[in-house]
Amino acid sequence: MGLRTLCATALITAVALAPALSAKTIESERAEFKLSTIADDLKNPWGLTFLPDGSMLVTERVGNIRRVSANGEVSEPLSGLPDIVVKGQGGLLDIATDPDYANNGYVYFSYSEPGENDTNSTALARARIDGQTLVDLEVIFSQKPKVKSNAHFGSRIVFKGDGTLFLTLGDRYSRMDDAQTLDNHHGKVIRINTDGSVPADNPFLQTEGALPEIWSYGHRNMQGGTIHPETGEFWSGEHGAQGGDEINIDRAGVNYGWPVITYGENYGGGKIGEGFKKAGMEAPIYYWLPSLATAGLTFYSGDKFPDWQGDLFVASLRAETLSRLDIENGRVLHEERMLSDELGERIRHVTQGPDGYLYLLTDQGDGKIIRLTPSD
Amino acid sequence: MGLRTLCATALITAVALAPALSAKTIESERAEFKLSTIADDLKNPWGLTFLPDGSMLVTERVGNIRRVSANGEVSEPLSGLPDIVVKGQGGLLDIATDPDYANNGYVYFSYSEPGENDTNSTALARARIDGQTLVDLEVIFSQKPKVKSNAHFGSRIVFKGDGTLFLTLGDRYSRMDDAQTLDNHHGKVIRINTDGSVPADNPFLQTEGALPEIWSYGHRNMQGGTIHPETGEFWSGEHGAQGGDEINIDRAGVNYGWPVITYGENYGGGKIGEGFKKAGMEAPIYYWLPSLATAGLTFYSGDKFPDWQGDLFVASLRAETLSRLDIENGRVLHEERMLSDELGERIRHVTQGPDGYLYLLTDQGDGKIIRLTPSD
Numbered sequence: 001m002g003l004r005t006l007c008a009t010a011l012i013t014a015v016a017l018a019p020a021l022s023a024k025t026i027e028s029e030r031a032e033f034k035l036s037t038i039a040d041d042l043k044n045p046w047g048l049t050f051l052p053d054g055s056m057l058v059t060e061r062v063g064n065i066r067r068v069s070a071n072g073e074v075s076e077p078l079s080g081l082p083d084i085v086v087k088g089q090g091g092l093l094d095i096a097t098d099p100d101y102a103n104n105g106y107v108y109f110s111y112s113e114p115g116e117n118d119t120n121s122t123a124l125a126r127a128r129i130d131g132q133t134l135v136d137l138e139v140i141f142s143q144k145p146k147v148k149s150n151a152h153f154g155s156r157i158v159f160k161g162d163g164t165l166f167l168t169l170g171d172r173y174s175r176m177d178d179a180q181t182l183d184n185h186h187g188k189v190i191r192i193n194t195d196g197s198v199p200a201d202n203p204f205l206q207t208e209g210a211l212p213e214i215w216s217y218g219h220r221n222m223q224g225g226t227i228h229p230e231t232g233e234f235w236s237g238e239h240g241a242q243g244g245d246e247i248n249i250d251r252a253g254v255n256y257g258w259p260v261i262t263y264g265e266n267y268g269g270g271k272i273g274e275g276f277k278k279a280g281m282e283a284p285i286y287y288w289l290p291s292l293a294t295a296g297l298t299f300y301s302g303d304k305f306p307d308w309q310g311d312l313f314v315a316s317l318r319a320e321t322l323s324r325l326d327i328e329n330g331r332v333l334h335e336e337r338m339l340s341d342e343l344g345e346r347i348r349h350v351t352q353g354p355d356g357y358l359y360l361l362t363d364q365g366d367g368k369i370i371r372l373t374p375s376d
Numbered sequence: 377m378g379l380r381t382l383c384a385t386a387l388i389t390a391v392a393l394a395p396a397l398s399a400k401t402i403e404s405e406r407a408e409f410k411l412s413t414i415a416d417d418l419k420n421p422w423g424l425t426f427l428p429d430g431s432m433l434v435t436e437r438v439g440n441i442r443r444v445s446a447n448g449e450v451s452e453p454l455s456g457l458p459d460i461v462v463k464g465q466g467g468l469l470d471i472a473t474d475p476d477y478a479n480n481g482y483v484y485f486s487y488s489e490p491g492e493n494d495t496n497s498t499a500l501a502r503a504r505i506d507g508q509t510l511v512d513l514e515v516i517f518s519q520k521p522k523v524k525s526n527a528h529f530g531s532r533i534v535f536k537g538d539g540t541l542f543l544t545l546g547d548r549y550s551r552m553d554d555a556q557t558l559d560n561h562h563g564k565v566i567r568i569n570t571d572g573s574v575p576a577d578n579p580f581l582q583t584e585g586a587l588p589e590i591w592s593y594g595h596r597n598m599q600g601g602t603i604h605p606e607t608g609e610f611w612s613g614e615h616g617a618q619g620g621d622e623i624n625i626d627r628a629g630v631n632y633g634w635p636v637i638t639y640g641e642n643y644g645g646g647k648i649g650e651g652f653k654k655a656g657m658e659a660p661i662y663y664w665l666p667s668l669a670t671a672g673l674t675f676y677s678g679d680k681f682p683d684w685q686g687d688l689f690v691a692s693l694r695a696e697t698l699s700r701l702d703i704e705n706g707r708v709l710h711e712e713r714m715l716s717d718e719l720g721e722r723i724r725h726v727t728q729g730p731d732g733y734l735y736l737l738t739d740q741g742d743g744k745i746i747r748l749t750p751s752d
Contacts, residue, residue: 029619029665243405263710276683283704289405289712307652328659331707334639336665 025375028324029336030307032375035343038072038359040368045361047094047109047157048369050354052102058361058369059109061091065134068369080127080134085112085120088150093122096157096165098194105129106194110155110167113139115146121185122153124167126194140196141167141213143185149174156225156296158234164191164199166215166234166250168222176259179218182210187258189222189236189250191215203253218256218281220244223348224297224314231330237297237314238284240264241272245294246284247312249330257281263289286325286332292316294323295363296349302356304374315347317363322347343370401751404700405712406683408751411719414448414735416744421737423470423485423533424745426730428478434737434745435485437467441510444745456503456510461488461496464526469498472533472541474570481505482570486531486543489515491522497561498529500543502570516572517543517589519561525550532601532672537608540567540575542591542626544598544612552635555594558586563634565598565612565626567591579629594632594657596620599724600673600690607706613673613690614660616640617648621670622660623688625706633657639665662701662708668692670699671739672725678732680750691723693739698723719746 025032044061051057054070063084064077084092090112098106105128113123121143127134152170159165171179171187179187182204190213193199204210224237228249238246238256244264248256260273261281277283288294297314312325312332319340326334339347346363353359358372401408420437427433430446439460440453460468466488474482481504489499497519503510528546535541547555547563555563558580566589569575580586600613604625614622614632620640624632636649637657653659664670673690688701688708695716702710715723722739729735734748 277704284709285707287702287710289710326663328653331661332709333660334663334665 024342026338026342028338030311030324031305033305033372034375035339036371036373038369038371039068039074040366042066042074042361042367042369043365044091044348044363045367045369046092046348046363047096048349048351048359048361049095049097049107051097054354056353056359056369057095057097057107059092059095060367061093062086063092063111065092065095065109072369076132078129078132078134080137082111082123082125082137082139083114085114087112090120090150090153093153093155094157096159098126099159099161108140108157108165108194110153110157112153113142113146117148119146119148121146121172122155122167122169124155124157124192124196138196140194141190141192143169144211145184147172147175152221154222156223156236158225158227159194160191160234161227161232164193166191166225168225168236169219170221171219171258173221176220179220179258180255180260182207182214182217185211185213187219188213188217189215189219189225189234215252216250216254216256218254218258218260219248220258220262223295225250226298226312229299229301230310235297235299235312237294239294240287240291242267243287243289243291244272245288245291245316247286247297247314247325247332248282248284251282255281256284263287264291285330286335292319292321292323295347296351296361298351298358299327300352300358302352304356305358313350313358315350315360317346317348320344320346322350322360400718402714402718404714406687406700407681409681409748410751411715412747412749414745414747415444415450416742418442418450418737418743418745419741420467420724420739421743421745422468422724422739423472424725424727424735424737425471425473425483427473430730432729432735432745433471433473433483435468435471436743437469438462439468439487441468441471441485448745452508454505454508454510456513458487458499458501458513458515459490461490463488466496466526466529469529469531470533472535474502475535475537484516484533484541484570486529486533488529489518489522493524495522495524497522497548498531498543498545500531500533500568500572514572516570517566517568519545520587521560523548523551528597530598532599532612534601534603534610535570536567536610537603540569542567542601542610544601545595546597547595547634549597552596555596555634556631556636558583558590558593561587561589563595564589564593565591565595565601565610591628592626592630592632594630594634594636595624596634596638599671601626602674602688605675605677606686611673611675611688613670615670616663616667618643619663619665619667620648621664621667621692623662623673623690623701623708624658624660627658631657632660639663640667661706662711667694668697668699669694671723672727672737674727674734675703676728676734678728680732681734689726689734691726691736693722693724696720696722698726698736 067075124141127137151173241264348363349361443451500517503513527549530545617640724739725737
């Protein structure tokens, strides 16, 4: 479609090249690495995706999509976005490139979509890029119902690899009990085809009253999702209550228990739900107590850090750390926490670039894109 | 056999009632509890077992077995023990009561057994108790070969529940490569009948040159073992190299990799073996980096701490901590570390009493038996 060439030449309006972080080598359990700031002065960057020409698209929660060249030139915001509610935890959230981008040119982004009477919910749109503008915009999913809430929007967009995608959603905070019923999209993972239609093998198509997009339920606020590079399973991260951050392997039709079972408690204290276990509800495969406030996550499968292959990296906000979970056979064998000393910033997301490096987004008014590279 | 009555009246020679620890309530993630010192002034206590009358037998590494009444009266050492090598990590180690003690009166203990020319190895004996004396002593297993080494003796005695028992062993430090071959007992778990004979379904009976007692291999220095209360699986703890402490589910015939694969490195630095994974070798289900120096462990299955049921407790020496591992479906979901502040002593062992309380042994010249009880 020729879009890549067009974008690479037309989109980049240099703002400033970001200063490098200290070249200090960081020693970790399995790798020595350095941090480089690829771009900075981004307003609460939330999602990051890569285009075939080596450039990136980054979202700012305030409602901007910017293109960043491989060497860090940051464009002006693209135009052509839909209306976005920017308040509380809401705004422009994740962004993802179609696996078949080279042929169809689609990018997908999730955001807080306004409704009537000050309501909102998370929505998912796709569009193509023409120069500085989004074109062919389609809203392919809107979370139902819309409610008055500033919190728990999710969300991550993850391609399953079969022409469908997952979108992780939140319980909207004020509606946490909705996570247990199937007549709404609160506290759910949904699975749709990339055009927004419903796959014929979704788990609740035969369940009366259930919304057909639902893949799994009983979730709180899911800001992380990734596909296991070997098993193809969908692994999700859930930002829990105090002490309830979770990693789950998200399977079709399964109830993950929120808010009936949880390892968390209300902030400031106070029990939630019925305990830790209940028949018909799935325990997580790992949880944090105290909470880190987990956000984005990714499996590492690149060649730049051989001893990180197969490990799950989890970004966290409050703990300002990057957790490396050593995974074997669906078990977490060990956790290493990195960067809280060396970086000391809230980390919204971690993802792997096509170059095999890890990339972080720091959650600040002057947020950064940071690349991890081996020190030697 | 009337032994219990005899023991209860004859064995107790009061030394001193131990002072109580501070009655301070310790708040942990799932329980509030207090520590009580049941007995103190024990010389590096290593193993602890309970008799039907509520009293305990405790080993001191220097070669003593003492009886401790439920209210903390400590007897003089029993007589009638075999020769024991007390040096380095060697001495009198674990002790266990026969599941059918009420009928047969047997207790089992492991220890460092002397050989010719200053050699030694771990051995397992059983005996009955008559007053202050061990009688009917039989050495039912001797680790082969005996070598000159002061280290890595293991060992824990764990009844499988089918008339057999496991004994966990060490690689004797200087002979770590032996852990990979089946012609010796170094770095092995062995399984025998309680009379020392070999069970007919042990995994290597048909393997030429293999010692018939071997259950699993590729271990380093195993100071912990316990049966999962629901699955009946044998879970073991391995005191690894720097960074290599492991929890394994020990299955018949499986190779756990030491020293070919390990998460540890030599103390002071330096790689061991070939890495973390290899075909035909089993990864642990959990490991510690840095090492805690893990020792005894037990699943909690009592009624005194309902929110600890199913959790695996692991004692550690260097880290002076009691780890609580939250286990579901064979996975460690979460680790809580307790007592390093409140106790601050090396912990050799943790086990559950028939009263449903947890008991600890602290590893010092003035070592203690400590009981954990709910605070309310």
